[in-house]
Amino acid sequence: MEFRNNQAIYLQIAEMVCENILLVQWREGEKIPSVRELAVSLEVNPNTVARTYEFLTQKEIIFTKRGMGYFVTEDGKSKALAFRKEDFLKNDLPLFFRNIDLLNIDFDELRNRFEIFKKEKTETFSIDTKI
Numbered sequence: 001m002e003f004r005n006n007q008a009i010y011l012q013i014a015e016m017v018c019e020n021i022l023l024v025q026w027r028e029g030e031k032i033p034s035v036r037e038l039a040v041s042l043e044v045n046p047n048t049v050a051r052t053y054e055f056l057t058q059k060e061i062i063f064t065k066r067g068m069g070y071f072v073t074e075d076g077k078s079k080a081l082a083f084r085k086e087d088f089l090k091n092d093l094p095l096f097f098r099n100i101d102l103l104n105i106d107f108d109e110l111r112n113r114f115e116i117f118k119k120e121k122t123e124t125f126s127i128d129t130k131i
Helices: 009-022 035-042 046-058 076-102 107-130
Strands: 062-065 069-072
Touching: 009 046, 009 076, 035 046, 046 062
Parallel strands: none
Antiparallel strands: 062 069
């Protein structure tokens, strides 16, 4: 994972955890990687992952079972979606709007490109699931 300079690393890891939940790679009720496992795979300090997990626990996206590890909550997917959506609307969308205004891109062009993106995403997903 490549980290951006404009956001705390623990928050970037939280986004990645939520993405795994939204993509159903980590299912509700299932165990997720331990603090150490995730720290090793991301090449970060375990304290950073621990901070991420504490943050996501406060958001009720994950929870801990003493001695067993961390798990996705039963409504973790909907809470991860709400968290990511709020973050996007607050932080990313204003920059997006600024750029489309600056570049004089109209909504028809955006709509057309979004439809192409969705079609390509669906085709890619169909190919991936056949393998």
